[in-house]
Amino acid sequence: GQNIDQPTEMTATEGAIVQINCTYQTSGFNGLFWYQQHAGEAPTFLSYNVLDGLEEKGRFSSFLSRSKGYSYLLLKELQMKDSASYLCAVWNSGYALNFGKGTSLLVTP
Amino acid sequence: DAGVIQSPRHEVTEMGQEVTLRCKPISGHDYLFWYRQTMMRGLELLIYFNNNVPIDDSGMPEDRFSAKMPNASFSTLKIQPSEPRDSAVYFCASSLEGTPTGEQYFGPGTRLTVT
Secondary structure (H helix, E strand, C coil): CCEEECCCEEEEECCCCEEEEEEEECCCCCEEEEEEECCCCCCEEEEEECCCEEEEECCEEEEEECCCCEEEEEECCCCHHHCEEEEEEEEEECCEEEECCCEEEEEEC | CCCCEEECCEEEECCCCCEEEEEECCCCCCEEEEEEEECCCEEEEEEEEECCEEEECCCCCCCCEEEEEEECCEEEEEECCCCHHHCEEEEEEEECCCCCCCCCEECCCEEEEEC
16 A cells, blocks of 8 residues: 655745655655646646655755655745645556645745 | 647536546657546546556546547546546546656646536
């Protein structure tokens, strides 16, 4: 079986930095994804980690520790448009992704 | 490319009726996925296809659900008979084999309401 945990909600201020954590327990591991989903829209790909360490892409960075079953998404210089749900997903076998329930981020002025 | 196309975007039906959701993947993609999203359960994988062949349907809730992919550019998800608990947003996604990231491209979704 598998278990993917994320906080349900987070609030942060425009211009600030926020870290969204994800812990997982899966029977196999081929990589971890972060997706962004604005309300009423489809999820869109943000990042992929397969090796331990930090991957940086503009204002967004993603970290992975395979031994700890832990990842985080770091959002810098928050903008109002970053208000969305952030989904952690584990690729554990075949080509199927298993998603967490998502973290709803609210960015306030 | 137009991206993944789904139809209809919204569907309201009465309990007991048959519902058919449609998906056109991105041209050239050889994996197609059907997901269901609800507030309670999040985004759940229902079934996925590789080269039009169903690979894993373990997420299909019960026999009322069926999915087909008659060719590389079209797939359907059918619910017969529908029940109120089937109300959800159904997403179709596609990806290209061989990409190390396994990145999936999602369609806009079909919001299904069963009354």
